[in-house]
Amino acid sequence: MLIERVTALEENGFTGRLEIKSIAGVQCRFYFLFGRIFWAEGGEQSNRFWRLHLSRYNLKPNQYDRFFLSKTKLDCSNHHYLTELLEEKKITLDRLITIVREQIQRILFEFLQLEKNQTLKYDTVSKSGDSILGCCGLKISLIRLNTKQELAIAKERWQNWCDRGFEEISPNFAPIIKDRKILKGQVSPQVYQNFVRLLDGNRTLQELAIQLQRDVLELTTSLKQYIEEGSIELIKIADLSESEIKYESEMGTIAPSKLLIACIDDSPATIQITEKIVRHYGYDFIGIKEPLQAIPRLIVSQPDLILLDVAMPIVNGYELCSQLKRVKKLENTPIIMLTGQTGITDRVRAKICGAAAFLSKPIELLEIRKAIEKFVGDKITANCNSIKVNSSQLMTSKTAC
Numbered sequence: 350m351l352i353e354r355v356t357a358l359e360e361n362g363f364t365g366r367l368e369i370k371s372i373a374g375v376q377c378r379f380y381f382l383f384g385r386i387f388w389a390e391g392g393e394q395s396n397r398f399w400r401l402h403l404s405r406y407n408l409k410p411n412q413y414d415r416f417f418l419s420k421t422k423l424d425c426s427n428h429h430y431l432t433e434l435l436e437e438k439k440i441t442l443d444r445l446i447t448i449v450r451e452q453i454q455r456i457l458f459e460f461l462q463l464e465k466n467q468t469l470k471y472d473t474v475s476k477s478g479d480s481i482l483g484c485c486g487l488k489i490s491l492i493r494l495n496t497k498q499e500l501a502i503a504k505e506r507w508q509n510w511c512d513r514g515f516e517e518i519s520p521n522f523a524p525i526i527k528d529r530k531i532l533k534g535q536v537s538p539q540v541y542q543n544f545v546r547l548l549d550g551n552r553t554l555q556e557l558a559i560q561l562q563r564d565v566l567e568l569t570t571s572l573k574q575y576i577e578e579g580s581i582e583l584i585k586i587a588d589l590s591e592s593e594i595k596y597e598s599e600m601g602t603i604a605p606s607k608l609l610i611a612c613i614d615d616s617p618a619t620i621q622i623t624e625k626i627v628r629h630y631g632y633d634f635i636g637i638k639e640p641l642q643a644i645p646r647l648i649v650s651q652p653d654l655i656l657l658d659v660a661m662p663i664v665n666g667y668e669l670c671s672q673l674k675r676v677k678k679l680e681n682t683p684i685i686m687l688t689g690q691t692g693i694t695d696r697v698r699a700k701i702c703g704a705a706a707f708l709s710k711p712i713e714l715l716e717i718r719k720a721i722e723k724f725v726g727d728k729i730t731a732n733c734n735s736i737k738v739n740s741s742q743l744m745t746s747k748t749a750c
Contacts, residue, residue, distance in 0.1 A: 350464065351369070351457070351460050351461055351464055351469070352461075352500055352504060354367065354471055355367065355379065355386070355496060355500055356496075356497070356500065358381055358384060358473070358496075359381075359384040359385070359386075359496035359497060360384065361384065362383050362384040363381045363383075363384055363473070363475070364381055364382050364383055364384075364475065364476060364477065364478055364481055365380075365381060365473060365474050365475040365476040365481055366378050366379060366380050366381070366473070366474050366476065366481065366484075367379040367381070367471065367472075367473055368471070368472040368473070368474065369460055369469050369470065369471055369472075370469070370470045371460075371463050371467050371468075371469055371470075372467045372468060373463075373467065375391075375392065375393050375459075375463060376391045377389060377390065377391030377392050377456045377459075377460060378390050378391055379453070379456070380425070380481060380484070380485060381481070381496075382478060382481060382482065382490055382493055383478070383493070384496060385493035385494060385495070385496055386453060386493075386494050386496045386499060387449070387485070387490065387491075387492045387493050387494060388425060388428050388449060388452070388453070388485050388492075389452055389453045389456045389457075390425060390427070390428075390452075390456075391456060392455060392456045392459045392460075393459060393519070393521050393588065394521045394553060394555075394588050395588065396588045396589040396590065397521075397553065397556065397588050397589050398452070398455055398555070399427055400589055401555075401556060401559055402448055402451075425484045425485040427452075428449075428485040428487075429485065431445050431448060431449075432485070432487060432491075435491070442491065445491070445492070446492055449492055449494070450494065450499070453494070453499055454499070454502060454503055454506070455555075457499070457500070457503035458503055458506055458507055458510075458520070459519075459521070461503060461504070461507045462507065462510075462516075462519060465516060478490075506566075509566055510566060513566065513569070513570055513573075514573075515566075515569060518554075518569065518583060519554075519585075520553065520554045520555040520558075520565050520569070521553050521554070521555065521585075521586075522553060522554055522583035522584065522585060522586075523550050523551065523552055523553050523554070523583065523584050523585075523586045524548045524550070524554065524557070524572055524576075524581055524582070524583055524584075525548055525549065525550030525581070525582060525583075525584055526544060526545065526548050526580065526581055527579060527580060527581055527582040528579055528580050529545075529580075531578065531579060531580040532544060532575065532580035532581065535575065535578070535580055544581075547560075547561075548581060550584055550586070551586070553586065554568060554569055554583075608632045608633065608653040608654070608721075608725055609632065609633040609634070609635065609650060609651070609652045609653050610627045610632050610633070610634055610635075610652060610653065610654050610655075610656065610721065611634075611635045611636075611637065611647060611650065611652035611654070611655045611656065612624070612627075612634070612635075612636050612637070612655075612656040612657075612687075613637045613640060613643050613655065613656070613657045613658060613661075613666075613669065614636075614637075614638065614656075614657075614658035614661070614687065615638055615639075615640070615658065615661045615662060616638075616658070617638060619658065619687070619710075619712065620636035620638060621636075622712055623636070623656060623712060623717070624636055626712070626714045626717050626718075627717070627721075630718060630721070632721070635650050635652060640661050640662075640663060640664040640669050641663060641664065643669060643673070644669075644672060644673065644676060644679075647673065647676075647679055647682075648676065648678050648679065651678065651679075652682060653682070653725045654682065654683050654685070654720075654721060654724055654725050655673070655679075655682055655683070655684045655685070656685050656687055656708070656717075657669060657670055657673075657684050657685065657686055657687065657704070658686075658687045658688070659686050659687065659688035659690065659695075660688065660689075666686055666687075666688070667686075667698055667699065667702045668702075670684050670686070670699070670702040670703055670704050671702040671703065673703075674702070674703035683705040683706075683724040683725065684703065684704050684705055685704065685705055685706045685707070685708055685720055685724070686699050686704045686706070686707050686708070687708050687710055687712065688707060688708075688709070688710060689709065689710045695707070705724055706720060706723075706724070708720060
């Protein structure tokens with residue numbers, strides 16, 4: 350049993366690491382110094398959880414390749430990075446301790462759940478104090494948590510989880526709408542829109558709880574009735590790859606809002622690149638490669654911002670922009686022209702047809718983000734300010750339409 354194993358190491362003043370592996374191949378390591386736990390690595394969603402720290406605390410690695418991508422996920426690479434940030438005074442010791450405790454609690458909870466359904470293999474590797482600290486990029490011990498206290502917290506969290514009937518539900522599962530028709534009949538229109546924005550199958554229960562500033566147990570409890578009645582389901586999703594973590598860290602913090610950005614361009618490559626950038630920042634995306642299909646599709650989707658290529662066959666961007674501005678439902682939607690030509694004549698022509706701005710090709714990710722924030726910044730602010738309201742509504746029980 351995990352609790353008994355870790356307790357024994359604490360009582361014996363163990364220095365080294367405890368390695369655990371499930372039959373399914375899920376691994377983790379706990380690091381001890383004189384019986385006190387000070388770090389843990391691994392688990393089912395280690396990369397995804399690390400991404401949460403990067404976005405939650407606005408951490409941007411300076412030497413990410415060195416401390417993460419060139420290493421395996423079980424060699425304290427993340428702790429190396431945190432130590433670097435502490436030395437550079439980019440995070441405080443209190444914040445480092447918070448991250449370490451969250452990491453340890455996540456892994457303890459995961460393996461308490463795993464051992465209910467499968468046998469775990471335990472191995473201990475004794476090390477000297479200097480050796481075990483060196484694994485985590487330390488010369489002296491910065492953190493030595495009370496092992497018994499951490500175990501008590503994890504045990505209580507797991508027991509509370511079981512008391513709600515969630516033994517077979519992992520916080521690493523992602524909620525997604527299974528039947529929109531049923532869901533519409535269960536909640537108010539406003540709550541339904543909150544579900545659509547948040548439950549997209551791309552974020553785990555744990556990620557949603559942190560985004561909404563809610564306890565994951567309470568969030569899962571609020572979704573239970575919808576899961577049981579078939580309008581929402583929980584799915585397993587893959588962990589993020591190291592390359593995805595690096596890409597996101599370079600691009601910046603993920604936006605908490607879910608605005609819809611449309612891109613009209615006959616180039617599949619441009620559509621693909623734009624979608625990757627837009628979705629990274631947390632916005633929804635619709636790509637349209639056929640300009641003649643643009644107006645009917647945009648009337649239905651009602652985007653918050655339109656990116657429109659100038660040089661397209663049959664109908665060029667200027668002509669299409671003028672047509673879009675004559676559509677009642679789209680007349681106030683900002684349109685940004687994508688073009689390699691940014692001379693005075695082009696700018697005047699864009700102004701006449703109603704475009705809000707130009708973006709040069711090839712597309713630069715930071716320029717897209719600046720444009721989004723400039724032209725729909727008020728909506729982003731409104732969404733950010735309402736996220737706590739949305740999360741409160743998400744936590745409510747059934748609401749009549």
